Amino acid sequence: MDLRQLEILKAIAETGSFTAAGQKLRVSQSAISRQILLLEEELGEQVFHRVGRRVRIAPAGEVLVQLSLRIFQDVQDTLADLSERQESPRGVLRLVGGMTVCLYVFPALLAELRRQHPRLDLKVTGGSSERCIAELRSGAADLGMLTLPIDAPDLVAVPVLQEELLLITAPGHALARLRRVAPSDLTRQPFVLFERGSNTRRVLDEFFLREHVDPNIVMETENVEIIKAMVRAGMGIGIAPYQAVKDDVASGQLFCSRISGHPLFRETGWIYPKMSRLPRTVAEVLRSLEQIRPQLHTVPAKLARP
Numbered sequence: 001m002d003l004r005q006l007e008i009l010k011a012i013a014e015t016g017s018f019t020a021a022g023q024k025l026r027v028s029q030s031a032i033s034r035q036i037l038l039l040e041e042e043l044g045e046q047v048f049h050r051v052g053r054r055v056r057i058a059p060a061g062e063v064l065v066q067l068s069l070r071i072f073q074d075v076q077d078t079l080a081d082l083s084e085r086q087e088s089p090r091g092v093l094r095l096v097g098g099m100t101v102c103l104y105v106f107p108a109l110l111a112e113l114r115r116q117h118p119r120l121d122l123k124v125t126g127g128s129s130e131r132c133i134a135e136l137r138s139g140a141a142d143l144g145m146l147t148l149p150i151d152a153p154d155l156v157a158v159p160v161l162q163e164e165l166l167l168i169t170a171p172g173h174a175l176a177r178l179r180r181v182a183p184s185d186l187t188r189q190p191f192v193l194f195e196r197g198s199n200t201r202r203v204l205d206e207f208f209l210r211e212h213v214d215p216n217i218v219m220e221t222e223n224v225e226i227i228k229a230m231v232r233a234g235m236g237i238g239i240a241p242y243q244a245v246k247d248d249v250a251s252g253q254l255f256c257s258r259i260s261g262h263p264l265f266r267e268t269g270w271i272y273p274k275m276s277r278l279p280r281t282v283a284e285v286l287r288s289l290e291q292i293r294p295q296l297h298t299v300p301a302k303l304a305r306p
């Protein structure tokens with residue numbers, strides 16, 4: 001059995017006759033018949049049942065047709081991959097992500113992609129997880145980065161970052177003067193938090209419930225910059241990812257600390273539609289993120305006292 005016989009078998013199954021298969025492959029009907037006869041002699045059983053001028057596939061033929069589909073798909077994918085390796089990727093790549101990702105991950109990632117692959121046309125859209133997932137499903141986006149978990153069986157989720165969530169306050173706040181901040185110190189404090197329903201808020205709500213903290217929520221928003229602005233203004237305290245607040249802490253505009261004995265983390269990952277073969281452009285984005293990962297300060301080396 002060889003690839004040519006599998007190609008003929010597949011063509012007969014698709015067209016329903018030896019004659020039509022010969023026309024499709026541009027070979028004579030006698031050549032088609034000869035190859036099928038040789039194949040049946042090798043297998044010791046029929047691959048097609050002849051019914052007048054039409055044919056009906058036999059069980060052995062069905063098995064071989066499925067084999068041919070897998071083999072020819074593998075051949076096509078391999079040839080495409082070899083072709084892509086010979087040239088720099090080009091075309092449009094559409095990224096979607098949440099607010100924090102767009103502010104603190106994508107800028108460094110896009111700079112690296114432009115440096116390595118200048119012929120890529122990069123498009124970015126920021127939005128809620130629901131909007132990003134809808135765009136991935138509709139084909140309006142190729143790849144997304146969202147806070148996990150994502151409950152979507154039709155999408156692939158690949159964890160890539162663990163971000164530590166830290167308590168943030170204005171530098172002059174009473175909590176900033178404590179050597180250690182315990183969950184009990186958060187009682188009756190006004191909070192500016194990520195909006196209800198988000199995965200980040202889910203992590204915080206689980207912490208509040210576990211530690212019997214009843215937060216006095218004065219504001220909810222999906223925008224981490226608004227959270228920081230309100231905390232700086234003294235409206236309340238917040239809990240935010242370290243990479244979003246590290247510059248504010250370094251400049252003395254905010255103070256941050258861990259809640260004693262209760263490290264908080266959220267996981268961020270790539271999201272993309274399930275497919276038999278990952279497009280090279282998507283693979284290059286995943287590779288570029290690994291290269292810039294050391295630049296992303298998701299966990300503080302240490303937390304200095306004011």
